[in-house]
Every structure is written in C-alpha cells, then in structure tokens.
Amino acid sequence: MEYKHGIDGLDPEYAAIVAPLLDHSDVRSMDGFRHHDRTALTHSLAVSTKAYAVAKRLRLDAVSVARGALLHDFFLYDWREVENSHHPTAHARVALANARARFSLNPVEEDIIVTHMWPIGKPFYSYRESALVSLVDKYVSTKEVTVLFARGLAAFAWLVVSRLGAALG
Numbered sequence: 585m586e587y588k589h590g591i592d593g594l595d596p597e598y599a600a601i602v603a604p605l606l607d608h609s610d611v612r613s614m615d616g617f618r619h620h621d622r623t624a625l626t627h628s629l630a631v632s633t634k635a636y637a638v639a640k641r642l643r644l645d646a647v648s649v650a651r652g653a654l655l656h657d658f659f660l661y662d663w664r665e666v667e668n669s670h671h672p673t674a675h676a677r678v679a680l681a682n683a684r685a686r687f688s689l690n691p692v693e694e695d696i697i698v699t700h701m702w703p704i705g706k707p708f709y710s711y712r713e714s715a716l717v718s719l720v721d722k723y724v725s726t727k728e729v730t731v732l733f734a735r736g737l738a739a740f741a742w743l744v745v746s747r748l749g750a751a752l753g
C-alpha cells in the first residue's frame with residue numbers, strides 16, 4: 585500500500601474532491617498493479633495532483649481534472665502480465681468502461697479518460713482539461729520511465745563492475 589504514504593500529505597481541498605473515488609476498493613486495488621517505477625495508483629495520484637494544480641492556475645474545471653486524471657489508467661490489470669498487444673491504444677477505453685460502471689462521470693471526466701493516450705490512441709480531446717491531463721500524464725510517465733531505466737542501468741553497471749572485480753581478482 586504505497587499510496588497511503590502520499591495520501592497523508594495531500595492538499596486537503598484536493599483530498600476532499602477525490603475521497604469518494606479513493607474510498608472505492610477497486611480504485612485502491614490499483615495500488616497492487618505495478619506501473620513504470622511505482623503502482624498504477626501512485627502514478628494516477630501523481631498525474632491527478634499535478635494536473636489539478638495547473639488546472640486551478642489556468643481556471644479550468646479543476647474538480648473534473650482531479651477526478652478524471654485519477655481514473656485515467658483505471659484498467660485494472662497488470663499490462664506486463666496480460667497478453668494484450670493493443671494495451672497502449674485500448675486501455676483508455678477499458679478504463680472508461682470500468683469508471684462508468686462504478687461512478688457517475690460528467691462529460692469532461694469521461695473525455696479526460698478516453699483521450700489521454702492521444703496521439704497513440706484516439707479520439708482527440710474535446711476539452712482543454714483533457715489536453716492538460718494528457719500532457720501531464722506524458723510528463724509524469726517520462727519521468728517515471730527514466731527513473732526505471734536509470735535503476736536498470738545502475739544495476740547493470742554494478743553487475744559489470746562486480747564481475748570485472750571478480751575476474752581481475
């Protein structure tokens with residue numbers, strides 16, 4: 585339960601908006617799916633909190649941004665364990681279907697979820713809020729994947745150095 589960590593430090597206004605979503609066991613179950621260098625839930629919280637802060641500054645619909653962003657990757661499976669070559673283009677629709685089945689969403693929230701993979705996945709954004717969440721998701725994801733790559737590189741370098749050390753006596 586990585587996310588409990590982060591949740592204590594959340595801005596109270598933001599926490600009140602997303603509390604009804606975080607109260608749902610299926611949303612919390614995202615904390616059991618690895619995603620980049622963290623879990624699907626901690627990734628979604630990172631996207632949601634950052635996009636919410638920007639939306640407030642830009643006077644966009646920050647509540648819908650917070651909620652839609654928290655559910656943008658609500659596909660509820662480990663994409664590395666499921667044989668699904670369509671995951672990059674299909675998971676936004678799966679996330680939307682899962683979210684619709686559990687919550688009452690407004691059109692902005694639905695659009696945020698289903699368009700977040702543009703341009704890899706269709707459709708194109710219908711709202712500025714959707715473009716914002718999609719951009720923040722790409723920014724956060726790039727950072728997370730870079731951390732993962734750096735960790736892998738460090739592990740590889742350590743292996744090479746220790747093997748070399750052993751070989752050289």
Ligand SMILES: [Fe+2]
Nearest residue numbers: 656657700701
């Ligand atoms: Fe996604």
Ligand SMILES: [Fe+2]
Nearest residue numbers: 656657721725
């Ligand atoms: Fe994402």
